[in-house]
Structures are given as C-alpha cells and as structure tokens.
Amino acid sequence: MKFNENFKNIAENYLFAEVADRTKKYASANPDKKIIKLGIGDVTLPLAPAVIKAMHGAVDEMADAKTFKGYGPYEGYSCLREKIQSYYRSFGVEVGVDEIFVSDGAKSDLGNILDIFAKDNTVLVTDPVYPVYVDTNLMAGRKVILADATEENGFLPMPDKKVKADIIYICSPNNPTGAAYTKAQLKEWVDYANGIGAVILYDAAYECFIEDNSLARSVYSVDGAKSCAIEFCSFSKMAGFTGTRCGYTVVPKALGDANKIWYRRQATKFNGASYVVQKGAEAVFSQEGQRQIKANIGFYKENAKLISECMDRLKIKYTGGKNSPYIWLKCPDGMNSWQFFDCLLENAQVVGTPGSGFGRNGEGFFRLTAFGGREETEEALERIEKLFAK
Ligand code: PLP
Secondary structure, three states: OOOOHHHHHOOOOHHHHHHHHHHHHHHHHOOOOOOEEOOOOOOOOOOOHHHHHHHHHHHHHHOOOOOOOOOOOOOOOHHHHHHHHHHHHHOOOOOOHHHEEEEOOHHHHHHHHHHHOOOOOEEEEEEOOOHHHHHHHHHOOOEEEEEEOOOOOOOOOOOOOOOOOOEEEEEOOOOOOOOOOEHHHHHHHHHHHHHHOOEEEEEOOOHHHOOOOOEOOOHHHOOOHHHOEEEEEEOHHHHOOOOOOOEEEEOOOOOOOHHHHHHHHHHHHOOOOOHHHHHHHHHHOOHHHHHHHHHHHHHHHHHHHHHHHHHHHHOOOEEEOOOOOEEEEEOHHHOOHHHHHHHHHHHHOEEOEEHHHHOHHHOOEEEEEOOOOHHHHHHHHHHHHHHHOO
C-alpha cells in the first residue's frame, strides 16, 4: 500500500490554527480582556423560522410509514430543484431543472467536480484565493498556476491571452477580497474560456450579498457561459446553513458531456442530501422564508456597512463591504498581515484573518467579516477607531 504522495505537496493549513493559537496565548496571559472575533467566515444568526418549521414537518413525515422517505434522487428532490430554478429566474437567468444538482454544500462539490476532469489539466486560480481550489487540485496531482489579484487591478484579475489554462476558478463576490466582477468583466472571462476550450468553475457562494445591478449574480447572466461554466452555490451564507449543510451546482447541458458525467459521478459516490435538510432549503424560497433570510442578510450587510464606514473615517483602503460580507483592508502604517494581526489583538483585542494566509498577494492585507453580532461588531470598531485615529 502507498499513500497519495500528492498530500506532501499541500501546505499545512497553518492560517486558522495560528490565529487560534495566538488568540489563545493572548487570552490566557490577559484573562481580564474581552476578545472580539471578526475573523471567521461562519454565520451567527440562527436558521429562519420558516426553515425550522419545514424541517420539523419533514421530521414528522419521516416518523410515519405513509410519508417516510428512504434514498432520494442523487441530484436532489425535484421540488427543491424547481424552486432553485425559479430563484435563478428572479434575476433573469434561465437554467434547466435537470442542470441543477443539490448536494450537502458547495465545498464538497468544488472538490468532487474534479473527478470529471483529466489529471493533466492545468488549473488557474486567483491569488489570494479560497484555499480549497488549490488544495483539491494539488491532492489530485494537477498543476496550479496563479493570476495575480492586486491593489492595482482592484483584486479582479482579467484573462491574460498569453496564459493557457484548462480549468479556471472564479469566485465572485470573492473570499477573501470581497471584490466582485461586473457582467462586462465576466464576459471577458467567458469569451477567453470559450476561445481556448477551458472550463470556468464559478463559485457564487456569496451572490446573495450583491446589490449592484451591474454585478453578476450568476455566471449565466453572461452570454456564452453555458458552454464553458459550472456554477457552485450554497445555502450556507444565504440562509445560515453552515451547520445544516446544503448547496447546489449547475452543470449546463451545453458544456460537452459535463452534465452526463457529473450525474454518473454523483450516482456512484453520493446518495443525496438528507430529505429533512432539502425540505428546509425549499422553505428558503417561500415568501416567508425569503423575507426572513433577507432580513438576516440585511443584518450582516449593516455590519459590513459599519465596518466600511469605520475604514473610511480612518482612511484605510479596502475592497468589499458593499456587495460582500468581507472587508479586505490594507494594513495601516506599512504593517504586514501578521504584524497587524498582533497589533489589533494586543491593543484592541480584536481578531481578524491575516491576508497572507490566502496567498502571496494577500501579504499586507487583512480580512474582517460582517458575520458577527451587532454589539460586538460596534465595540470592535470603536476600539479599532481609538487605536488608529490620527
Ligand atoms: N465557497 C467559498 C468561497 C466559501 O467561502 C465557502 C465557505 O466559507 C464555501 C464555498 C463553502 O460553502 P459550503 O458551506 O456550502 O460548503
């Protein structure tokens, strides 16, 4: 027996471990200080009442032989897939019900989709990047190349015709930078991908935070995307399903055999998301559910606005905040990412995420999230403002 040697090529994920370690050390040396965490990308508000009600109803169905459900369809229940189709329609995008695959979350699908692609494909990711795209490909032994996302290009790199890639990852609104592509910018990526026969793996996990009409809620709002793009989306940030687990992936029939092979892959390795969870996800699209989840998203957006306004007052440059739950800021006074982390922790007792953990272009930047409580966000900002007001 031999282990997969490719695991040796993956860097240990030091980022969150190191954040936790430094925070713990500080807390034990300073037990009287209250630490506020604006670092992690997890939500804090509970599931919407409409979701809870639907899930309770589904549990009752499972308790009765007449309504009990065993294995469900690999691709998800059609009642949920139809609701997802209508959701796309609500922002002017048409996708087929048979192009939608429900899963236990976007992270699983982002990793699993790689089963359908050959090993010798070259992968292009932006830097800084959500680490899952890089690590899943390194595990499979693929070559990964980087597109620089920098202050100069607003953290939105555009295609370079000289670069040849087969699999291109785009995350918009982006984690960690909060930057989001306009439809016109995405059109350039779609044309580039179609031109060289590449596939775009489009991560739309944060689309529900988009409010500007010029920005794309879906890659399919761009002509030509159906022949080159697979889209991943999630109920995690949209409806607080980080612990409940549900997501969906759109694999267009116009993209060669992708739809057929993905179905074959799922039928072999996946037995569907749980019925109870899918009923909860379906309730997200009810009138009540939409009203409730929009109120929750609005709450996080208000946090994002408060953070952005604080950065504006301090004249600290940042991206994100408006169409994203992330605020990606330039560390003040020339500090690098970890120096700023220590400075915030020691002087304001606020924890964020050092940008350098997301790639070399993240050095000198820092990520704050809008997923905290209101009072703690306000208190954190007060402390930051006191520290950096000139
Ligand atoms: N994609 C991005 C860009 C994310 O930031 C995250 C989670 O933080 C995910 C996907 C994972 O989503 P899920 O909870 O559906 O697995």
